[in-house]
Amino acid sequence: MKMFLPFIVYAVALTVSPSHGSSEVMVLTDSGNAVQGKVTLCNIEEYISCRTLPVSAPSPRCPVYDPVEDFIYWTDFALDSVSRVRTSGADHESKWKTFTTDPYGLAIDSSLRVLFIVIGSSLSKIDVSTKVTTQVRDSLSSPTTIAIDAETKKLIVAGSSGLMIMNYDGTGSTSLPVKETTVKFDPKANVLYYSSKSRKELGSVDMKTGETTVYGNSSGYIYVFPFEGSLYFTTEEERGKVFVMSVEDGTMSTIKINGSVSIFARMTVFRKCSDGRYGSGCTISCGHCENNASCNKVTGACEGGCEPGWMGSTCKEGCRDGLYGSGCSSRCGSCATGTVCGKIHGLCSRGCKPGWTGATCNTECSDGRYGSGCTLSCGHCSANTSCDTVTGACGYGCSPGWTGAQCNTEIGPNLLVWILTGVCSVLSILVLALTVAWRCERRPRNRRPFPSLDAHLENTHENRAYDKAPVPPGEKAGCSTADDTTTEVEYQDVPLRQVHNEQEDDYQNISLRPESDEQVYEMCNF
Structure with a gap:
């Protein structure tokens, strides 16, 4: 003791x-x-x-x-x-x-x-x-x-x-x-x-x-x-x-x-x-209490809330970016890209993003206006429609006599001539291309260097069209030898739809009647 x-x-x-x-x-x-x-x-x-x-x-x-x-x-x-x-x-x-x-x-x-x-x-x-x-x-x-x-x-x-x-x-x-x-x-x-x-x-x-x-x-x-x-x-x-x-x-x-x-x-x-002080020994200053009120003398709490721009129980914490006002309860408007609003009144000191206006950039552009702060007027959009509030583009085209994305370029006499000339040139090229395509379609297809089926059909006896291909004696339907001089010819039924392949010009397994007994034409899988 x-x-x-x-x-x-x-x-x-x-x-x-x-x-x-x-x-x-x-x-x-x-x-x-x-x-x-x-x-x-x-x-x-x-x-x-x-x-x-x-x-x-x-x-x-x-x-x-x-x-x-x-x-x-x-x-x-x-x-x-x-x-x-x-x-x-x-x-x-x-x-x-x-x-x-x-x-x-x-x-x-x-x-x-x-x-x-x-x-x-x-x-x-x-x-x-x-x-x-x-x-x-x-x-x-x-x-x-x-x-x-x-x-x-x-x-x-x-x-x-x-x-x-x-x-x-x-x-x-x-x-x-x-x-x-x-x-x-x-x-x-x-x-x-x-x-x-x-x-x-x-x-x-x-x-x-x-x-x-x-x-x-x-x-x-x-x-x-x-x-x-x-x-x-x-x-x-x-x-x-x-x-x-x-x-x-x-x-x-x-x-x-x-x-x-x-x-x-x-x-x-x-x-x-004294007012404005709190804590043990009154050594701590009050925060930013609303209306400059005094804080709690023990805890320092601002019981009536904080001044704009401040938050927390003692109102000593500033608003985070993007927030402003009393208790930081309001959100910033559409301030210009890369900037934030003021913590007290929410003002956008460097302007607004395109499409917005007002001191706090919380108001969209009215019809007929666009751009940052809505300072630009829309062009001559079709049927008096409003343009895009950000870019000013006319979504439904331009009124007669105007052109451009914002429809703010007037079509004058010289410009009209150039436009008509361009249109005519495009049409001329289109007509020429169609003509060439049509002529190419009319030109005969390339054929193999053998007598056509039509020519042989025309040289048949009595100008009759045969639907049978000759088959040399002693052989079955198919290809015959080149030195076969037999004059007796057998014919094999061949459906006419198989005579000519339209897509390939390919004549298959068809023996034609010879013009003389010494001639034999053989066509196999050309």
């Missing part, structure tokens, strides 16, 4: 360097005689100023601050309620949430919009938005104060039997045999601070190692609150002061309070972020 040097209080003026975009504030609730308590707010800047807020608070205890809505909440033992007021003193509600039994310890997780509260021997939570109350744990041993670890979502409850650590839903509880009056948790240091009136001790417990450090001993400590490396606490001996001690080196300073402080005094210390 570590222990500081003997505890000596030096009453010196507290000097705090102002933090950019924020102000350090301490709120002290004091029940006094439980008839008329008070809520004191102190601005701890270069010069300390304290004022009592105009609220009705018979027995205020355990104040907490909600930076999201700038409300101070506390429990009032006499009213059996949770009360609240803004830091400006406005919108006071003495019975914001009432109960049937005594409320006491209070803690808040502003990011989840939840208050945790000790009611009698049970632990409950209140939804800040709806005021719906849900019990977390019951049958606790004389619970008093609550500390929370918002990062790990753990609750630390001080009671007569010691410290109990549990999840936000009351499960997974463990115990530490430390009986203390008040406890507060520092999430940055992962240290639990305590003040013990019975043990007259102010100290801390490292939640990772379990190591205990005692900072001082006095006749009686009332309350302790850690904030940005310092401990704020009150004692029974010095009722009109709040002491501030550096955790690092133990140096002390004091804040004087108007009037005395009772043994029921409780406090909270916080940094109130």
Whole structure:
């Protein structure tokens, strides 16, 4: 166990360097005689100023601050309620949430919009938005104060039997045999601070190692609150002061309070972020919230949406290419090839693709116009039809007297002569080709150098056409020998359709009657 040097209080003026975009504030609730308590707010800047807020608070205890809505909440033992007021003193509600039994310890997780509260021997939570109350744990041993670890979502409850650590839903509880009056948790240091009136001790417990450090001993400590490396606490001996001690080196300073402080005094210390700042210590700037609104002081979220050109919960992410407007919800128009529109208004600074017009290039060309920005007029399309909005081409041809793909070239006298000359030339070539083709069709086909069948048929006896081919004696139908001089000829019936093959001029297996007894014509498979 570590222990500081003997505890000596030096009453010196507290000097705090102002933090950019924020102000350090301490709120002290004091029940006094439980008839008329008070809520004191102190601005701890270069010069300390304290004022009592105009609220009705018979027995205020355990104040907490909600930076999201700038409300101070506390429990009032006499009213059996949770009360609240803004830091400006406005919108006071003495019975914001009432109960049937005594409320006491209070803690808040502003990011989840939840208050945790000790009611009698049970632990409950209140939804800040709806005021719906849900019990977390019951049958606790004389619970008093609550500390929370918002990062790990753990609750630390001080009671007569010691410290109990549990999840936000009351499960997974463990115990530490430390009986203390008040406890507060520092999430940055992962240290639990305590003040013990019975043990007259102010100290801390490292939640990772379990190591205990005692900072001082006095006749009686009332309350302790850690904030940005310092401990704020009150004692029974010095009722009109709040002491501030550096955790690092133990140096002390004091804040004087108007009037005395009772043994029921409780406090909270916080940094109130200026508009446009958020986070621990108010060190982070808000994003591009719509209408220049301030963001959530805890999470930085822009709850009213983003300015045009920005997206994301904190509105710090610019629109991706092709998107623009509020929340980047609009798509760019048909900007010129290779370009994108502006992220705020969607303007196409380098013009539109052919066929489109307008500042955002979302409007198609009207009838009779085409090209980039629809700056060109259609030509003389046939029957007054509209041209293609991109190329200007006339899909149904041109009106009489005009030519070209866009029908914007007038047919003049010289051009007409050239066109007629060309047409006549084409027709002349066509007629010549047809004539040549016709004459070629009329020319006789090439025939083999043998007597034609028609000639032999004409030289037959009595000019009769024979349909029988001669077969030499002693041979069957077929080819005869060249030196056969037999005059007696046999004829073989040959169908006339086989006499002449029109396609091949091929005479097959045909013997013709000789003109003399010495002549024999033989034709075989020519």
